[in-house]
């Protein structure tokens with residue numbers, strides 16, 4: 001990220017999310033984020049030129065409209081006096097046509113501006129969302145983020161076109177009519193202003209309730225989108241679990257929630273319509289009754305009364321639009337609150353400069369002390385100095401007494417997701433006795449599941465003083481039971497999160513002092529069960545290397561044993577893979593993910609092996625693929641099958657966030673009971 005984006009505020013702890021900034025911070029939880037009208041203005045100012053034209057057109061249109069009652073008054077007066085009308089009628093017709101044409105043009109410009117505001121808010125949101133820290137994705141529901149881009153932004157359009165759009169011209173009409181009526185008969189006007197004033201007060205009071213309900217509705221829509229995403233995204237599992245109807249019911253409940261709030265909004269807005277109607281009717285009755293009396297007493301001419309009544313309509317019509325605008329602007333402010341909440345979140349690299357400065361400013365003595373103090377596992381066979389070899393170069397990657405815990409909001413979200421998953425399984429009468437979630441290593445059954453969910457708590461460190469080195473050009477494997485912290489270790493190297501304590505060094509430099517893009521350019525990362533993107537094989541491969549030629553893609557595919565995928569479709573690299581890669585087998589998808597990372601030719605490759613089981617042939621192909629990618633680079637691989645890593649240069653055994661053994665396969669079999677057990681289980685000793 002460019003340094004201009006960096007925030008100077010020091011982060012207390014990198015792993016702890018900063019409190020959210022911005023004016024739209026969540027107040028009372030049930031009310032949700034709310035925006036102020038002032039926050040809507042920057043969106044309008046982006047289009048100030050068009051809006052200036054709109055205002056000029058509004059003045060012209062209002063002028064052309066306001067002239068009409070005056071001309072009608074003139075016509076009546078002349079007819080009463082038996083005078084020739086001359087060009088008066090033509091002038092009247094001309095002004096009617098002119099006012100209509102101008103308002104058509106103005107309407108177009110405002111619709112276009114509304115669309116542009118939606119477009120720019122979507123662009124800003126997408127750019128911000130894709131730059132958010134990984135913790136935000138871990139803590140939020142994807143569907144909710146998607147609905148902010150899709151649905152909340154649309155409400156801004158309605159506010160501008162139905163609300164603010166009309167208000168600009170109508171305000172002028174309103175003021176013009178008011179002035180003209182004041183000149184014609186101030187007394188009549190005074191009474192009308194009283195009636196209208198009372199109705200405006202009523203509508204403004206209602207608007208607060210509309211805004212609150214609207215924010216709530218948009219939140220319900222977000223929950224609904226998350227529900228749909230969950231059901232559709234896991235459709236195979238849902239079908240296979242016989243849970244289709246239950247998922248439909250769950251999503252329907254969420255849709256009903258949104259509908260209920262929608263009905264509440266409809267009821268409140270419905271009150272606005274009669275209020276406007278009453279205002280019009282009472283005003284008319286007053287004007288006709290009192291006005292007729294004043295004509296009878298000679299205080300007012302007929303022409304003046306007719307003109308006054310025409311102005312009254314010009315006064316009332318904008319009022320109706322204004323009341324409508326209150327509803328749509330209130331809804332827009334609710335939606336804007338949700339948009340602004342995301343836009344106010346700090347980006348991943350916003351605090352990088354401050355973090356890097358803080359890390360770099362650590363006194364040398366302190367850095368040395370922390371390196372000396374680092375806890376070495378008692379059964380560590382290999383000191384990092386040994387691994388460095390005679391050259392004494394800094395290792396490619398080094399963990400120094402790294403401690404880490406996931407931020408509280410992430411832990412809470414994960415716990416919620418786990419208990420939801422548990423509820424679905426229980427309601428599907430699935431035998432949960434064989435399922436282990438989270439770090440439930442050793443736990444089994446429903447109690448184990450609950451324990452596992454409970455164990456993901458804010459006060460538990462996921463890594464507890466991890467130290468190991470990966471010399472350049474070597475292959476290092478991380479092994480250990482589920483939940484030991486292996487995937488988290490790789491996530492910290494990628495800087496998806498920063499350590500709570502300790503340091504991670506790349507070529508001897510603390511990764512927090514490196515530019516994130518530079519750091520990631522050195523790393524190839526294959527996440528566990530890496531997703532295959534819809535599109536072609538080429539689209540998948542070129543994600544990190546958009547410039548790669550077909551020949552380069554083919555070469556890398558053959559290197560990871562995916563040659564046959566190329567051969568079986570004449571389209572080759574342009575062959576589609578289907579939604580989420582359904583046209584590839586599980587093993588092929590894994591190797592495609594490796595090929596993607598490999599194509600970018602990173603000096604360091606981080607490979608989180610898939611937990612899914614592979615048949616013998618696929619496992620062998622995977623081993624060969626790993627051998628191919630290891631050549632000439634540093635490789636850190638998380639292995640779930642020891643067979644993939646027995647010939648690694650170095651194996652780090654992890655358990656409960658600690659390194660409990662390090663060495664080669666044969667050394668670890670001798671020294672580390674946990675490793676010996678794992679090896680025994682997998683028939684390697």
Ligand SMILES: Nc1ncnc2c1ncn2[C@@H]1O[C@H](COP(=O)(O)OP(=O)(O)OP(=O)(O)O)[C@@H](O)[C@H]1O
Pocket residue numbers: 138406410411414438439455456462480481482483484485486487488489528
């Ligand atoms: N995004 C997350 N939010 C909260 N807790 C997490 C998150 N990811 C992992 N954890 C927790 O951190 C601990 C270590 O998880 P991690 O995935 O690093 O283990 P692992 O050794 O890679 O396990 P596996 O072999 O099953 O992939 C577990 O308790 C897990 O529940």
